[in-house]
Amino acid sequence: AQSVTQLDSQVPVFEEAPVELRCNYSSSVSVYLFWYVQYPNQGLQLLLKYLSGSTLVKGINGFEAEFNKSQTSFHLRKPSVHISDTAEYFCAVSGVTGFQKLVFGTGTRLLVSP
Amino acid sequence: ETGVTQSPTHLIKTRGQQVTLRCSSQSGHNTVSWYQQALGQGPQFIFQYYREEENGRGNFPPRFSGLQFPNYSSELNVNALELDDSALYLCASSLRTGSDEQFFGPGTRLTVL
Secondary structure, three states, X not given: OEEEEOOXXXXXXXXXXXXXXXXXEEEOOOEEEEEEEEOOOOOEEEEEEEOOOOOEEEOHHHOEEEEEOOOOEEEEEXXXXXXXXXXXXXXXXXXXXXXXXXXXXXOEEEEEEO | XXXXXXXXXXXXXXXXXXXXXXXXXXXXXXXXXXXXXXXOOOOEEEEEEEOOEEEEEOOOOOOEEEEEOOOXXXXXXXXXXXXXXXXXXXXXXXXXXXXXXXXEOOOEEEEEO
């Protein structure tokens, strides 16, 4: 079984500042890792995913994340945020084998102000 | 290419009633997963259908049931609605490979009074 912990429920930041959203996971098997974004009244959109290979993963909208196996973390970063990045961000994990069931964290609300 | 669509967008039911939510998967996708997202929470996996068969199930009671049709569209049925069933229900489609991206629909907001 897998679980995901997103340590911050809300992260306020000023426009053009850098941001890091933290995600830690627990699993007894190898995993795939994902970050999704949810804008108000919308479904989830994939930002990026880690399957294998390079531990630094680049995604859409200037986001990137780094997989750290020893710390079981997959933190999301952006060097300079925009007002339009205000949204809910979810980290998710699935096992490498078997059917793909996504296990989500509770989400982090990113609030970007001018 | 058409994305994942869900209907209805919103609906309101009373306790004890039954509800059916619908999902049309993205073109070429043969797998549909359903998730429940309570207010302020992350989505929780309900079940997954692959080629019209239930492929896996989360920790939800049997009154949550589903169907997948030959065109890979899907239904989620919930019987004997409870207040705690109020949530956003998300459908996601994918190809049946472990690493494939799940594409999410906009969701159906269910309110149980």
